[in-house]
Amino acid sequence: MTIHPSAIVDPSAEIAADVVIGPWCTVGPGVSLAPGVHLVSHVVVQQDTRIGDRTVIHPFAVIGGDPQHNGYRGEPVRLEIGHDNSIREHCTFNRGTPQGSGVTRVGSHGLFMTGAHVGHDAVVGDNVVMANQATLGGHARIGDRVFLGGLCAVHQNGRVGQGAIVGGLAAVTRDVIPYGSAWGNHARLHGLNLIGLKRKGYGKDAVRRLLAAFRDLFEGAGVFADRLDRVEADYADLPEIMEIVAFIRADARRPLCLPGE
Known part of the structure; x- marks a missing residue:
């Protein structure tokens, strides 16, 4: 364990043996730093x-930090x-x-660039990139391998x-x-996200089928609910399309980002 003399570490903090805490860092009560964690300098946990x-x-x-919520009164949250x-x-x-889950969760292998903000009760998946100043409102839910561009903002409860x-x-x-x-x-x-699909190893034929399903869902004839049913039946062998269908059905109260609006 390497702790710079200028750092302040609460006695209740759990610090693994090889953690590095640089100059002018503050580590507060109830904090747990796992092996290999490095606080470079001037970091507040x-x-x-x-x-x-x-x-x-x-x-x-x-x-x-404390949740940015007018109803927060110092209750134990994580x-x-x-x-x-x-x-x-x-x-x-x-x-x-306390009004939400009581826990904000961020996954693994993420890159959070300068000024990124993760709001209270948000859930962020693995391999997520949040570019400079990207912002998540409270209760936002971000899946695995999502890329959020600089200065974008996801509304509270957004998915x-x-x-x-x-x-x-x-x-x-x-x-x-x-x-x-x-x-x-x-x-x-x-x-x-064609670039993301290609980086993940999808071939041309697989991408063509995904695009065909996308067109059938968002550009086909009839009302959206009927198209959703047809796509669910016609593309049952494509797990990515079934994930899109399940995502849409999971929270019908939320407005959906659509083409051409």
Whole structure:
């Protein structure tokens, strides 16, 4: 364990043997730092936060801060962060609220660029990239392998399905389907995340079928509910399309990000 003399570490914090805590860091009560965690310098881990193995946090990040919620009265709430994350300068990750789940959860292998914000009770998957100043409102749910462009904002309770990409400056007020590509202010759906699919190893034939299903769902004849039923029946062998169908059906109360709106 390496703790710089200028750092302040609460006696109740659980610090693994090989953690590095750089100059002018503050580690508060109820914090757990797993093996390999590195707080570079001037990092605040406020309280009641668990940070997973080998996560690196850069200067001036505030992790585990109080939720930005008018109803919060100091109740015990938490933040849980997975392993192998890179959290860059000035990021802010807030703990949960009693009105929500009480826990904000961030997955593993994420890259959170300068100024990214994760609001209270949010759930962030694995391999997520949040570019500079990307913002998640409270209770947002972000799937695995999502890319959120710089200065975009996901509205509170918003959902972005796994494998999706959101362009920079987008105001995401409606849910983005898995593997979707959304951009604009307010964000509109402009197709599938073809770059992400190719990087994941999808071949041309697989991409063509996914695009055909996308067109049948969003551009076909008839009302949307009927098209959803037809796509569910016609593309039952495609797990990605079944994930999109399940995503849409999972929360009918939420407005859906659609093409051409």
